[in-house]
Amino acid sequence: MSLHTSHPRSAPRVIVLSGPTAVGKTTVVKKLRAAHPELWISVSTTTRPPRPREIDGEHYHFVDDPTFDKMIELGEFLEWAVVHKRAKYGTPRGPVERALANGHSVLLEIDLQGARQVREAIPDALFVFLAPPSWDELVRRLIGRGTETEAERERRLTTAREELAAEAEFDVTLVNTDVETVCEELVTLMRTPHLTSPEA
Template structure:
């Protein structure tokens, strides 16, 4: 499913679309599918202090920086949100996101509940929060083992963290169970499309309705 913009689309303010889930529940897969299907959506590229994984490109997947640089960004209030996860720091640069929102750009965030909470506190009206649940903890454990990227110790740590993350489900606007990736993807896309149509985000509506109702401007 490829989503195309309408030729008659009104000017609108962009939005911050958050996907959160326990590790292994599918948010990264859904995020990748959305980015491939929707040219109006771009990934918010976070800064992080963790080393790049195989295949990751600096500036595309993350901005990889050292801890001293990260702490300076925090001190300068240059991050919309930040958190420490599994021993590494992650954060969202503020300037590029604020500019993009004004220009109608939608940003996709693949962040945890801590980052979501911070982002919502700072940009409440621009934020849409979606939490993805696994069909069961047993299935979540199976998916984590199926990656073949983590030790049993790391998997156990992720499972323990998963239950804590799931406990914050009620801090989100929408909750979707990922028992089938295609179905989950469709539901999340429907949420995005609906949120784009909110009256408050369509900044071009006032002029459009004014012209529509003014008979002197009609041919």
């Protein structure tokens, strides 16, 4: 099945969720999985090591660099990118195509570079930008996470500034003030073909 969808009201769609580092994308997706197990959410592949309590195949598919590079060579990614100038992340193409063929809308949680690649591949996807309530709150969340070194935090903050500047490239902006509210807005977007905002 083609990744492009055109039938109103019934066809599955691709929703791309992106936003700056530490804005809470992973937290939103975890909540969404728990509250709405019927929704199809893509699991990305990455070369970074697992964080505490992350499960291979559930949070990410963790692979080494040679394996990732072989997947690139074989054209197995819908999109991929080097994030924060270190680890590679990618969206496996096969599971997305199968989900769409089976009539499921697909949510991709990916970084800005990946979102731009998906726009080239699937121009009729819906692109959702997850924004922090404020820059200060974003910094607080990043520091409070406690999973990065100071040098890594600085790299991520530099990346976050660039990512925030790209908000205008997206179709919809959701402000992550409350995770449950964001989840319900995403459910509405996934279940309503060609809706461009939760209020539309």
